[in-house]
Every structure is written in structure tokens, then in C-alpha cells.
Amino acid sequence: MAQQTFLLDVQNASRTFGGLKAVSDVSMQIRKGELVGLIGPNGAGKTTLFNLLTGVYEPSEGRILLNGVSVGGSKPYQITQKGAARTFQNIRLFGNLSVLDNVKIAYHQHSKHSVFSSVLRLPSHFRGEAEMTEKAVEFLKIFKLDGKKDELAKNLPYGEQRRLEIARALAARPQLLLLDEPAAGMNPQETHDLMNLIQWIRQEFDLTILLIEHDMSLVMGVCERIYVLDRGMLIAEGTPNEIKNNPKVIEAYLGQEA
Ligand SMILES: Nc1ncnc2c1ncn2[C@@H]1O[C@H](COP(=O)(O)OP(=O)(O)OP(=O)(O)O)[C@@H](O)[C@H]1O
Numbered sequence: 001m002a003q004q005t006f007l008l009d010v011q012n013a014s015r016t017f018g019g020l021k022a023v024s025d026v027s028m029q030i031r032k033g034e035l036v037g038l039i040g041p042n043g044a045g046k047t048t049l050f051n052l053l054t055g056v057y058e059p060s061e062g063r064i065l066l067n068g069v070s071v072g073g074s075k076p077y078q079i080t081q082k083g084a085a086r087t088f089q090n091i092r093l094f095g096n097l098s099v100l101d102n103v104k105i106a107y108h109q110h111s112k113h114s115v116f117s118s119v120l121r122l123p124s125h126f127r128g129e130a131e132m133t134e135k136a137v138e139f140l141k142i143f144k145l146d147g148k149k150d151e152l153a154k155n156l157p158y159g160e161q162r163r164l165e166i167a168r169a170l171a172a173r174p175q176l177l178l179l180d181e182p183a184a185g186m187n188p189q190e191t192h193d194l195m196n197l198i199q200w201i202r203q204e205f206d207l208t209i210l211l212i213e214h215d216m217s218l219v220m221g222v223c224e225r226i227y228v229l230d231r232g233m234l235i236a237e238g239t240p241n242e243i244k245n246n247p248k249v250i251e252a253y254l255g256q257e258a
Pocket residue numbers: 017020022040041042043044045046047048049089
């Protein structure tokens with residue numbers, strides 16, 4: 001029987017820093033089109049797992065397959081080319097570039113015009129450049145940022161910077177979009193709008209999404225499945241309802257508050 005290929009297949013991945021096992025023997029399988037949450041108390045290993053998925057760190061043990069192909073040892077930009085793009089917990093925009101240029105940078109790798117035509121300023125370069133600007137503006141429209149395209153990214157309010165980061169990740173045309181705390185610092189209205197936006201872009205761009213989020217209303221409201229990490233280990237996986245009522249999960253979160 002043919003083996004099922006998952007879009008993302010994490011097989012017994014671990015990552016140690018000195019004596020600390022930040023991610024310990026984690027396995028997770030995500031099918032194309034799913035919207036999955038990754039939660040856990042502070043220091044559980046969520047960002048470290050994202051860093052393994054995106055080539056920031058290599059797993060100390062285990063394998064990570066994207067579309068059935070191992071991404072072990074790939075650099076972050078190579079993983080982006082293989083179809084996974086991310087946002088960061090601490091926003092990482094090019095603050096001194098315009099909002100438009102932040103998106104164009106991501107779009108650049110998908111542009112058809114060659115470096116050769118750019119250097120020689122051939123007509124195809126200008127056509128390519130105009131096309132890229134047009135596409136970038138389309139992405140900005142989705143995130144209601146087109147009116148601010150010429151502002152410096154660093155001058156946007158926090159919630160808009162978060163949206164711009166997602167627009168930039170999306171412009172890289174990923175199959176898998178990894179969002180690290182997309183609602184952090186947003187007010188309830190912004191969070192609510194973001195939930196709708198995440199669901200909309202998933203449909204529109206045929207995306208698979210994995211998101212880390214502390215805002216439980218967002219996680220429980222949009223995710224179909226949730227993985228829970230605690231002290232580097234996967235302690236639960238299930239639907240939002242299953243996770244809400246899972247004693248191990250409740251205990252992990254109560255431990256955090258104690
Ligand atoms: N580069 C590193 N060097 C040493 N320790 C690290 C490194 N990166 C992460 N850690 C440690 O690994 C553990 C997991 O951290 P991580 O940031 O992945 O957790 P998290 O679940 O994302 O936490 P939070 O919700 O607070 O962002 C923590 O104890 C952290 O201090």
C-alpha cells in the first residue's frame with residue numbers, strides 16, 4: 001500500500017542546547033489544507049520547534065519532511081523555496097524600508113525576470129518590476145495596508161506590523177505558513193479580525209497553516225487540531241474540545257500559573 005505523504009511530517013525530532021532538551025522526541029503530521037495550532041506554557045519549546053521546521057536550527061535527532069522530502073540541513077531560504085514561510089514572535093521587518101518594499105523582497109524570488117535583465121536594465125526588467133509592484137500591492141490590499149505602502153515599516157502601529165509580516169510571508173507563495181504568535185500585542189477587535197483573515201487566506205491561497213498562539217480564543221476558534229507541548233515534550237494532540245478537557249493540558253497550564 002502506498003504510504004500517505006503529509007505536507008509536514010516531523011519524525012521524533014529533538015533539539016538540545018547544552019544540557020537542556022528544548023524539543024524532545026516530537027512527532028507531528030500535518031495534511032495539506034489543515035489549520036493546526038501549537039500551544040504550551042512559556043518555555044515549552046514551541047519557537048524552537050518552529051526554528052527546526054524553518055532551518056534556523058538542525059534537529060539533534062529525528063527527521064523533518066516537507067512534502068515527503070527531508071529538509072534536514074537546509075538553510076532558511078532553501079526551506080522557503082521548498083514551500084514553508086514563517087512570521088516571528090518578535091517582528092522582523094526591514095524597518096527602514098517601505099511597506100511595499102518589505103513585500104517586494106519576498107516576492108522577488110518568484111519573479112520571472114532574470115538577474116541578467118535587471119543588471120542590463122532590459123525592458124523585461126521594467127516589466128518584471130512593474131508586475132512585482134502590482135502583485136505586492138495586491139497582497140497589501142488583502143491586509144488593508146495598501147494605503148500605507150510608502151510608509152516606513154517601522155512607523156506602522158504594532159498590529160499593522162504584524163499584518164505586514166504575514167503579507168510578506170504570504171508573498172513568498174508558501175504551501176505551509178507558520179505563524180509565531182500572530183495576535184501578540186493585538187487588541188480583541190484586531191485579534192477577531194485576524195482570525196477571520198487567517199481563515200480567509202487559507203481558502204484563497206490553498207494554504208496549510210501551523211500557528212503558535214497564547215490567545216486561547218484565537219487558537220480554539222480557528223484551529224481544527226491542536227498539538228500541546230510542555231517542557232519540550234508533546235503531551236496532547238486533538239480537536240479544540242479534546243484539548244480543553246485534557247487533564248494533562250489543564251495540569252501543564254495550572255503549573256504555569258502556580
Ligand atoms: N538558542 C538557545 N540556546 C539555549 N537555550 C535555548 C535556545 N533557544 C531556546 N532555548 C531554551 O529552550 C527552551 C524552549 O524555548 P522556546 O523559546 O522554544 O519556548 P516557547 O514555548 O516558544 O516559549 P514562549 O511561549 O515563552 O515563547 C527554553 O528553556 C529556552 O530557554
